[in-house]
Amino acid sequence: MFNEEFHFEQPIRWAMIGGGRGSQIGYSHRNAAQRDGLFKLMAGAFDLNADRCRDFGTSLGVDADRCYNNYQEMFTAEALREDGIQAVSIATPNSTHYEMCKAALEAGLHVVCEKPITFTTAEAEELKALSAKHNRVIAVMYGYSGFPMVQQAREMVKRGDLGEIRVINMQFAHGFHNEEYEKNDPSLKWRVSPAVAGPTYVLGDIGTHAFNLCEVITGLQVDRLSCMRQSFIASRTPLEDNAHVMMQFKGGAVGTLWASAVNAGAMHQQKIRVVGSLASIEWWDEQPNQLRYEIQGEAPRVLERGMGYLYQDASGVAANRVGGGHAEGYFESWANLYHRFALAFDAANRDDQEALAAIWFPGIDAGIEGVRLCEKCVESADQNAAWVEYK
Ligand SMILES: NC(=O)c1ccc[n+]([C@@H]2O[C@H](COP(=O)([O-])OP(=O)(O)OC[C@H]3O[C@@H](n4cnc5c(N)ncnc54)[C@H](O)[C@@H]3O)[C@@H](O)[C@H]2O)c1
Structure with a gap:
C-alpha cells in the first residue's frame, strides 16, 4: 500500500516546458508530479505565447518572474538562483523534444520527457550518453506502465x-480521428505533420504505448518486424492513421501490434494479451484494475487490484493507493511513475548508482526502443512490408 508519510526534506524544485493552457497532456503531468508532495512547480515555459504562459503560470501559483518566454531563458535564469529548478518535464510537440532534453541535461537538470523522445535512435542514443556524462536521469512518459x-x-x-511466452497481441486502436478533425484541432494538426510529429503518426503517438507494455511485461526483444501502414484520411499521407505490425522476438515468440486512430466507435482499445505455453493474461486500459488470467483447462479468472493474492513485489513503490474494490485509474498510474522518477532523481543526486539501478521506471532505454519501433516500421512499410532486422 502507498505510504503517504514518505517525503524528501524539500520537494524537488520542478518546471515544465509546454503543457500550457488547453494542452492535452499538461494537467496530467502537474497532477502526477505534485500528487505525493515530492515535486513542487517553481517555474515554467508553458506556452509558445509568452503572455499566455505568464497568465497561465501565475494562475497555477508560479511567480510571474519565473514564467519565462522560452526554455532557454528559463534555464539561464534558474541556474543563477539559489533556489533554481532541479528537474524539468517536457510536454511539447515531438519535434522539440531532442533539443530541449539536450539543453536540460547540459543545464544539469533531470528530465521527464514525453514520447516519442526524438525522431531518430541516433539522437536518443546521444541523449543517453549525455545523461550518463552529467549523471542526470531521463524518464520517458510511458504512463500506462505505472x-x-x-x-x-x-x-x-x-x-x-x-510458461514459455509464445504470442503477444498488442493494440492501441481508438476511433477519435476517423474524420479529418485536424482542420479545427491544432493538437491533432501537428500530429499529422511530419515536420512536427516525426516519421509516424499513430505508431509513435499510441503504438509505442502498447509496445512499451509488451517490453515491460515480457522483457522480450524484437528480432525482426514487418509493417504495413496507410492513411484512410488521404491528407495525412505520408503519415499513417492505421498500421499493422508483425514481430518475431528473440527466443521464438511472435506478436502483432495494431495502432489506429480510425477504429470508428472505439474508445482506447489499448489491450495486450500475452500467451504462454500454460496460460494467458490480458489487460485492457479501460478496465485497468483487472487482469484476466486464463489457465488452459480451467475456468478463466479475473485478478483484481489491491487483493492479497497478488504478488507483493508487483505493487512496487507507491502502488495501491486505495484498497481493492475502489477504482484506481490513469492519474494514479502516472502518479506512481512520478513517484518513482522522484526516487530515481534523488538517488542520482546522491550518486547512489546501486539504488538508482534498483528503481524500475520507463527511462531512456524505453525511449530509445519507442523511437526504434517507429524507425523500423517506416523502413519496412517503405519496402512494401518487407521483413527488417530490428537492431
Ligand atoms: N504520455 C501520454 O500518454 C501522452 C498523451 C498525449 C500527448 N503526449 C505527448 O505530449 C506531447 C504534447 O502533446 P499535447 O497533446 O499536450 O500537445 P498540445 O498541442 O495539446 O499542447 C502542446 C503545448 O506545448 C506548448 N508549446 C509548443 N511548443 C512550445 C515551445 N517551443 N516552448 C514552450 N511551449 C511550447 C503549446 O503552447 C501547448 O501548450 C507530445 O509529444 C505528445 O506525443 C503523451
Missing part, C-alpha cells in the same frame, strides 16, 4: 506462471 496490474502481469511472466 498501473499496478501491469506490474502484476510483469511479475507473473517473470515467475513463469504462463
Whole structure:
C-alpha cells in the first residue's frame, strides 16, 4: 500500500516546458508530479505565447518572474538562483523534444520527457550518453506502465506462471480521428505533420504505448518486424492513421501490434494479451484494475487490484493507493511513475548508482526502443512490408 508519510526534506524544485493552457497532456503531468508532495512547480515555459504562459503560470501559483518566454531563458535564469529548478518535464510537440532534453541535461537538470523522445535512435542514443556524462536521469512518459496490474502481469511472466511466452497481441486502436478533425484541432494538426510529429503518426503517438507494455511485461526483444501502414484520411499521407505490425522476438515468440486512430466507435482499445505455453493474461486500459488470467483447462479468472493474492513485489513503490474494490485509474498510474522518477532523481543526486539501478521506471532505454519501433516500421512499410532486422 502507498505510504503517504514518505517525503524528501524539500520537494524537488520542478518546471515544465509546454503543457500550457488547453494542452492535452499538461494537467496530467502537474497532477502526477505534485500528487505525493515530492515535486513542487517553481517555474515554467508553458506556452509558445509568452503572455499566455505568464497568465497561465501565475494562475497555477508560479511567480510571474519565473514564467519565462522560452526554455532557454528559463534555464539561464534558474541556474543563477539559489533556489533554481532541479528537474524539468517536457510536454511539447515531438519535434522539440531532442533539443530541449539536450539543453536540460547540459543545464544539469533531470528530465521527464514525453514520447516519442526524438525522431531518430541516433539522437536518443546521444541523449543517453549525455545523461550518463552529467549523471542526470531521463524518464520517458510511458504512463500506462505505472498501473499496478501491469506490474502484476510483469511479475507473473517473470515467475513463469504462463510458461514459455509464445504470442503477444498488442493494440492501441481508438476511433477519435476517423474524420479529418485536424482542420479545427491544432493538437491533432501537428500530429499529422511530419515536420512536427516525426516519421509516424499513430505508431509513435499510441503504438509505442502498447509496445512499451509488451517490453515491460515480457522483457522480450524484437528480432525482426514487418509493417504495413496507410492513411484512410488521404491528407495525412505520408503519415499513417492505421498500421499493422508483425514481430518475431528473440527466443521464438511472435506478436502483432495494431495502432489506429480510425477504429470508428472505439474508445482506447489499448489491450495486450500475452500467451504462454500454460496460460494467458490480458489487460485492457479501460478496465485497468483487472487482469484476466486464463489457465488452459480451467475456468478463466479475473485478478483484481489491491487483493492479497497478488504478488507483493508487483505493487512496487507507491502502488495501491486505495484498497481493492475502489477504482484506481490513469492519474494514479502516472502518479506512481512520478513517484518513482522522484526516487530515481534523488538517488542520482546522491550518486547512489546501486539504488538508482534498483528503481524500475520507463527511462531512456524505453525511449530509445519507442523511437526504434517507429524507425523500423517506416523502413519496412517503405519496402512494401518487407521483413527488417530490428537492431
Ligand atoms: N504520455 C501520454 O500518454 C501522452 C498523451 C498525449 C500527448 N503526449 C505527448 O505530449 C506531447 C504534447 O502533446 P499535447 O497533446 O499536450 O500537445 P498540445 O498541442 O495539446 O499542447 C502542446 C503545448 O506545448 C506548448 N508549446 C509548443 N511548443 C512550445 C515551445 N517551443 N516552448 C514552450 N511551449 C511550447 C503549446 O503552447 C501547448 O501548450 C507530445 O509529444 C505528445 O506525443 C503523451
